[in-house]
Amino acid sequence: MSIDLGGLTLANPVMVASGCGGTGRELAAYVDLHELGAFVTRTITLNPRAGGPVPRILETPSGLVHAVGLQNPGLEPFLASELPQLVQQGARVVVSIAGTTLGEYAELARRLGRAPGVAAVEVNLSSPDAVASGVLDVREPFHAANVVAAVHRELPRGLPLLAKVRPDLIRVVESARTVLEAGAAAVVVGNALPAAMPDGRPAGLSGPAIRPLALRCVTEVRDALPDAAIVGCGGIADEADARSFLAAGATAVQVGTALLHDPTTAARLARALTTDREVIG
Ligand SMILES: Cc1cc2nc3c(=O)[nH]c(=O)nc-3n(C[C@H](O)[C@H](O)[C@H](O)COP(=O)(O)O)c2cc1C
Numbered sequence: 001m002s003i004d005l006g007g008l009t010l011a012n013p014v015m016v017a018s019g020c021g022g023t024g025r026e027l028a029a030y031v032d033l034h035e036l037g038a039f040v041t042r043t044i045t046l047n048p049r050a051g052g053p054v055p056r057i058l059e060t061p062s063g064l065v066h067a068v069g070l071q072n073p074g075l076e077p078f079l080a081s082e083l084p085q086l087v088q089q090g091a092r093v094v095v096s097i098a099g100t101t102l103g104e105y106a107e108l109a110r111r112l113g114r115a116p117g118v119a120a121v122e123v124n125l126s127s128p129d130a131v132a133s134g135v136l137d138v139r140e141p142f143h144a145a146n147v148v149a150a151v152h153r154e155l156p157r158g159l160p161l162l163a164k165v166r167p168d169l170i171r172v173v174e175s176a177r178t179v180l181e182a183g184a185a186a187v188v189v190g191n192a193l194p195a196a197m198p199d200g201r202p203a204g205l206s207g208p209a210i211r212p213l214a215l216r217c218v219t220e221v222r223d224a225l226p227d228a229a230i231v232g233c234g235g236i237a238d239e240a241d242a243r244s245f246l247a248a249g250a251t252a253v254q255v256g257t258a259l260l261h262d263p264t265t266a267a268r269l270a271r272a273l274t275t276d277r278e279v280i281g
Pocket of ligand 1: 017018019020041042043057064066068070096124164190191192205206207208210233234235236254255256257258
């Protein structure tokens with residue numbers, strides 16, 4: 001029994017969250033990537049990015065703070081080596097993107113739309129250190145919608161666009177509605193929360209600490225937008241967590257920080273929830 005996520009068909013509702021599964025090579029040492037509903041790549045930009053200064057990831061009680069600075073090889077090397085090996089491993093690949101201009105977003109969409117093996121594009125509209133990282137400032141839902149519209153225009157018809165919005169309770173419904181109206185097939189709710197490294201650098205907070213907040217955001221979006229395809233993300237670490245997001249109205253879930261503790265988490269959840277759906281179905 002498969003899942004329909006706004007036109008993206010998944011074998012089960014469990015995805016690896018962007019930036020938390022390496023390039024797939026690291027994760028593949030522990031799990032079969034084809035067992036996952038989907039694998040979301042780290043955010044890819046048009047040009048390579050070296051990322052921010054170290055330390056980039058620190059443990060805090062109940063979570064991680066991180067300021068990776070969207071380190072990635074850039075589009076060309078991604079298309080040449082990362083994408084093919086993910087496809088070869090049988091992963092359902094969702095490519096996360098960010099840009100410094102609307103033109104860059106459009107260019108990324110144009111090129112990825114023609115790349116074999118891309119199942120969907122996820123637009124990262126919610127990096128907690130985005131502004132410090134120099135990507136387009138899309139904290140206003142109106143600006144986020146402009147990005148989604150630019151990407152949507154360039155993607156081939158039938159290639160779903162996922163929009164990853166901030167888990168900001170005050171504006172999450174407005175954000176979700178706006179990006180869906182602009183052409184997103186599904187909304188990912190949400191990302192790491194804005195935080196700071198001990199030295200004050202802008203960072204994100206993720207892991208169990210943010211789970212109740214992310215869950216509340218999913219609930220609010222589901223209540224306001226009953227027909228929306230929603231992906232819940234934030235602090236999901238075990239089957240009970242995943243089930244609570246699905247019960248709150250998420251169509252699928254993404255697992256991030258938990259993979260840094262146990263890289264088998266997402267595949268185990270995928271198996272558990274696949275069996276569950278087969279029994280129910
Ligand atoms: C080390 C690290 C790197 C991340 N990199 C990205 C990224 O490149 N793009 C993105 O959209 N989200 C990124 N995220 C955010 C996760 O995809 C996820 O949305 C967030 O951490 C909340 O989920 P979690 O609590 O399960 O980790 C990153 C998170 C971590 C911990």
